[in-house]
Amino acid sequence: MSGLRITNCHVHTFTSRHVPSLFPHPLAIPFVRIPGLVRALAFLARAIGQHPWGDWLDRLYQMQIETNETRQAKILDRLIPQYPAATRFVVLPMALQSLAPGRIADPLPRQHDELAAIARDPAYAAHVIPFATIYPDAPGAADEVRRCIDELGFRGLKLYPRLGYPPDHPVLMEEVYPLMAERNLPVISHCSRGGVTGRQLTAAKAERWSSPQAFVPVLEAFPDLRVCLAHFGGEGDWRAYVEAGVNPRGGVQARQANWQVAIRDMITGWTDPETGETQKAYGNLWTDISYTLFHFEDFVPFLQVFLRNETLAGRVLFGSDYYMTRQEVLSERAVCFRLRVALGEEMFARIAQTNPEVWLGERAAP
Numbered sequence: 001m002s003g004l005r006i007t008n009c010h011v012h013t014f015t016s017r018h019v020p021s022l023f024p025h026p027l028a029i030p031f032v033r034i035p036g037l038v039r040a041l042a043f044l045a046r047a048i049g050q051h052p053w054g055d056w057l058d059r060l061y062q063m064q065i066e067t068n069e070t071r072q073a074k075i076l077d078r079l080i081p082q083y084p085a086a087t088r089f090v091v092l093p094m095a096l097q098s099l100a101p102g103r104i105a106d107p108l109p110r111q112h113d114e115l116a117a118i119a120r121d122p123a124y125a126a127h128v129i130p131f132a133t134i135y136p137d138a139p140g141a142a143d144e145v146r147r148c149i150d151e152l153g154f155r156g157l158k159l160y161p162r163l164g165y166p167p168d169h170p171v172l173m174e175e176v177y178p179l180m181a182e183r184n185l186p187v188i189s190h191c192s193r194g195g196v197t198g199r200q201l202t203a204a205k206a207e208r209w210s211s212p213q214a215f216v217p218v219l220e221a222f223p224d225l226r227v228c229l230a231h232f233g234g235e236g237d238w239r240a241y242v243e244a245g246v247n248p249r250g251g252v253q254a255r256q257a258n259w260q261v262a263i264r265d266m267i268t269g270w271t272d273p274e275t276g277e278t279q280k281a282y283g284n285l286w287t288d289i290s291y292t293l294f295h296f297e298d299f300v301p302f303l304q305v306f307l308r309n310e311t312l313a314g315r316v317l318f319g320s321d322y323y324m325t326r327q328e329v330l331s332e333r334a335v336c337f338r339l340r341v342a343l344g345e346e347m348f349a350r351i352a353q354t355n356p357e358v359w360l361g362e363r364a365a366p
């Protein structure tokens with residue numbers, strides 16, 4: 001086979017030990033704590049003829065098996081065999097204390113330490129690229145990122161604004177982004193309308209802080225910082241684009257309202273042919289296709305066309321969002337192979353090998 005070395009830029013290995021004990025809601029705890037219950041409900045749903053629900057609950061059960069895991073390495077043990085042997089995975093931790101009240105068995109520094117130990121373990125070292133994460137309002141938050149970079153050898157930072165902070169939070173702007181830029185390390189941020197939300201946050205605020213536009217102050221202040229807005233705007237905005245399109249008379253405002261279009265325009269730049277209004281291009285903005293492209297049949301033709309734009313083709317990263325994808329019909333392996341065939345070997349190698357290496361700071365842009 002080819003000398004392809006895939007880098008999957010977006011996977012998770014956090015476990016029940018990193019989730020607050022009272023998440024998602026005290027009443028729902030039986031579902032979280034007893035995976036067998038979901039399975040029993042799946043059986044029941046099928047028995048009474050609700051087939052779609054039965055299948056969905058089955059997949060939810062598959063995801064719960066991962067969430068109920070207590071060791072991150074166990075999750076990697078199930079992920080690694082789905083890919084060619086040389087594949088590397090960018091592992092993104094989560095700081096989930098704002099999600100719910102209750103105790104977290106392994107607070108963030110311990111989650112980081114466990115990931116660092118895996119990255120040092122000869123059985124995993126060749127596969128794992130560890131990232132740090134942060135909850136900027138936590139005491140000593142920036143110091144913990146610095147410890148991850150300087151002492152644990154972590155390779156980048158994961159953000160999740162809808163857990164309760166804007167991307168231009170002062171701790172990030174004053175301490176964290178300067179450090180990442182200085183060390184030539186990338187940042188990745190959850191950017192879709194879905195996902196978990198901090199319990200103090202209104203839906204409107206969570207959405208505003210997750211949006212591509214929320215990153216403009218960061219991109220303006222740190223033009224050399226490589227920022228990936230994950231999920232390429234998310235499934236909902238892809239679906240809206242596919243089904244309803246974008247008003248061609250709406251100018252930049254209408255295009256920015258769809259996050260998929262917004263991210264493309266912010267990467268390539270855009271000029272309204274009629275009014276001359278422009279969207280500025282950001283030279284170090286990236287996106288990944290994780291989770292969103294698991295809706296394969298509907299979305300992949302659009303991705304193929306978008307990638308004909310040379311600038312965009314150099315800024316899209318392959319990622320999957322394992323193990324969130326466990327709730328989808330297609331396996332990780334099935335999507336990866338379909339994508340490889342649909343895009344062709346050359347374009348697949350670009351988004352899965354070359355672009356991740358550039359984004360990680362391992363090589364210069366070709």
Ligand SMILES: [Zn+2]
Binds near residue numbers: 010012321324
């Ligand atoms: Zn994710």
